[in-house]
Amino acid sequence: MPEQRQASSALALEQTSNTPLIEITHATVCRGDNRVFDDFSLTLSQHESVVILGPNGAGKTTLLKLLMREIYPLWRDHPVVRILGKERNDIWELRRQLGIISADLQENYSPEVLGRQVVLSGFFSSVGVWGHHRLTDEQYQRVEAVLSQLDIQALADRAFGELSSGQQRRLLLGRALVNAPAHLILDEPTSGLDLSATFQYLQTMRELIRSGHTLVLVTHHIHEIPPEVTRVVILNQGKVWADGEKSEMLTESRLSSLYGVDVRLVESAGWYQVMPA
């Protein structure tokens, strides 16, 4: 019956979009000899941009590595980490669904790779484009469209190693965007950038949220939280220390207690800045 089929496919669609981006239940995660997470639970929705905040060593990068399936929790008899509803993900598909930008990635690029190749490499989730990579006309066109979206056409023929950190970071954003991922995963995106590069990057992040992308932004820099982000998850010593609305999470008393120093917090037009009390 056509109506029935329509109704069931509509339901399937809704279930898909209600599926969390990541669902972690009672996970134990070890790295080297360290038990970084013990009985750790957290769910992030597909529809909500979120900031993961926390001091050095809190477990922020570990959480991203779980999300990118670079590390796995200890085995249990029930699924402990589901990403987009799956207990096991096709890694290559996942790396195209989730655009990631991190300082690690930036350091891994060979200095002689050209800007255009950096963006193209997003199709292969690789750190360059090699002889065995076959590219279609559509892929070349998509790269040019992304270069122009980010206004970085001038970087296309320049060697990665000759560029400023801010320019490199924009190319890596382009690399993530070629696959048109719904979700962007950013690990301390503005660290090491000067003021003008930081502001430009933050402006681009806001535009991406407004155009329907969700962001998972991992940082300990409170000034890089875009006004559009409303949920803040605070990690501390491998635990979800607090989780909720930004206005309730970002308070002087909470941040002072989190970082163990007295801080003063200033809010202006939806942005926050901290300073010594």
Ligand SMILES: Nc1ncnc2c1ncn2[C@@H]1O[C@H](COP(=O)(O)OP(=O)(O)O)[C@@H](O)[C@H]1O
């Ligand atoms: N490769 C590793 N081997 C052993 N311990 C690690 C490794 N990477 C991180 N850790 C430990 O895991 C904890 C969380 O680290 P991480 O997730 O990088 O924190 P954050 O990104 O919040 O600074 C820290 O105690 C750190 O020392």
Ligand SMILES: [Mg+2]
């Ligand atoms: Mg980190």
